[in-house]
Amino acid sequence: MSRIPQTLTIAGSDSGGGAGIQADLKTFQELGVYGTSVVTAVTAQNTTGVTAIYPMSAQAVQTQLEAVGSDFKITALKTGMLFNPEIIKETAAAIQRFNWRNVVVDPVMIAKGGANLLQQEAVEALNRHLLPVALLVTPNIPEAEVLTGIPITDVSSRRLAAEEILAMGAKSVVIKGGHGTDPQYAEDYLLQANGESLLYRSARIATGQTHGTGCTFAAAVTAQLARGQELQDAIHTAKQFIHAALSEPLNIGSGHGPTNHAAYKTVLAESKEAANIEIFR
Numbered sequence: 430m431s432r433i434p435q436t437l438t439i440a441g442s443d444s445g446g447g448a449g450i451q452a453d454l455k456t457f458q459e460l461g462v463y464g465t466s467v468v469t470a471v472t473a474q475n476t477t478g479v480t481a482i483y484p485m486s487a488q489a490v491q492t493q494l495e496a497v498g499s500d501f502k503i504t505a506l507k508t509g510m511l512f513n514p515e516i517i518k519e520t521a522a523a524i525q526r527f528n529w530r531n532v533v534v535d536p537v538m539i540a541k542g543g544a545n546l547l548q549q550e551a552v553e554a555l556n557r558h559l560l561p562v563a564l565l566v567t568p569n570i571p572e573a574e575v576l577t578g579i580p581i582t583d584v585s586s587r588r589l590a591a592e593e594i595l596a597m598g599a600k601s602v603v604i605k606g607g608h609g610t611d612p613q614y615a616e617d618y619l620l621q622a623n624g625e626s627l628l629y630r631s632a633r634i635a636t637g638q639t640h641g642t643g644c645t646f647a648a649a650v651t652a653q654l655a656r657g658q659e660l661q662d663a664i665h666t667a668k669q670f671i672h673a674a675l676s677e678p679l680n681i682g683s684g685h686g687p688t689n690h691a692a693y694k695t696v697l698a699e700s701k702e703a704a705n706i707e708i709f710r
């Protein structure tokens with residue numbers, strides 16, 4: 430009997446359903462893997478912003494990690510909003526205790542509306558405890574700047590920041606380009622510890638409905654790793670998944686609306702071509 434791949438998201442809850450745990454579980458489901466979850470914080474949030482954050486205690490996080498780790502065979506996991514150093518340390522300890530592999534770290538810091546989803550003093554803990562156990566780190570441009578202290582203004586500063594993140598112990602990093610200034614393309618830059626680099630380029634979609642793009646992208650990579658795809662291919666699929674999710678907006682909420690997690694499967698079910706992602710080596 431073949432078992433469904435089992436995945437885990439360690440992240441915050443978004444009451445609006447577009448980002449965080451909710452985006453991750455929807456993405457896992459769409460890509461055919463079983464999703465478990467450890468809630469690190471509850472946010473009161475909708476498409477117009479975050480109005481409150483209720484962090485879980487480190488013990489509440491630890492007991493959830495124990496419940497999942499002692500029962501499920503997790504073959505890939507992602508982290509999202511971790512909020513404080515205590516939660517980061519519990520997360521890193523569980524990854525080592527359960528010998529979890531295929532760890533995707535999305536270093537969530539600031540919501541698009543401006544709310545702080547990571548305390549400033551937690552950045553050092555993230556660098557020290559989590560990056561060394563990560564197969565892949567997925568910062569957006571501002572997050573890569575905070576992690577490294579390097580302003581990303583061009584191709585060479587982006588490469589420098591990626592190298593700095595690898596120097597902290599991560600095996601690979603993809604600096605996502607959603608916040609880039611190119612009106613034509615959204616480009617994600619992958620650098621691996623063996624020095625190999627890839628640029629994934631898609632057309633930039635002119636839309637304000639981008640809530641949860643980072644969570645969704647990282648969750649799609651995680652799902653594909655759990656399904657046995659190699660890292661470079663998993664990122665390619667994730668880029669196609671987020672492109673479809675942005676292309677077919679749901680038009681709900683009055684602010685930055687959520688992406689459409691069902692769009693990728695619909696494209697495939699209708700035997701249409703997934704988005705063309707150019708890859709440059």
Ligand SMILES: Nc1ncnc2c1ncn2[C@@H]1O[C@H](COP(=O)(O)OP(=O)(O)O)[C@@H](O)[C@H]1O
Pocket residue numbers: 568569570605606607608615616617631632633634635636639641642643644646668671672675
């Ligand atoms: N307007 C857009 N058009 C096409 N792809 C986008 C757009 N905005 C973001 N993306 C893609 O969504 C993913 C998440 O990127 P980004 O928005 O930078 O992350 P975050 O949500 O963490 O800020 C990346 O693959 C990025 O290229």
Ligand SMILES: Cc1ncc(COP(=O)(O)OP(=O)(O)O)c(N)n1
Pocket residue numbers: 440441442443448449450472474509510537539540541542546639640641642643644645
């Ligand atoms: C609970 C929670 N987690 C993460 C985020 C940020 O998600 P992200 O995918 O980076 O999307 P935007 O905030 O950029 O829309 C969040 N908002 N809430």
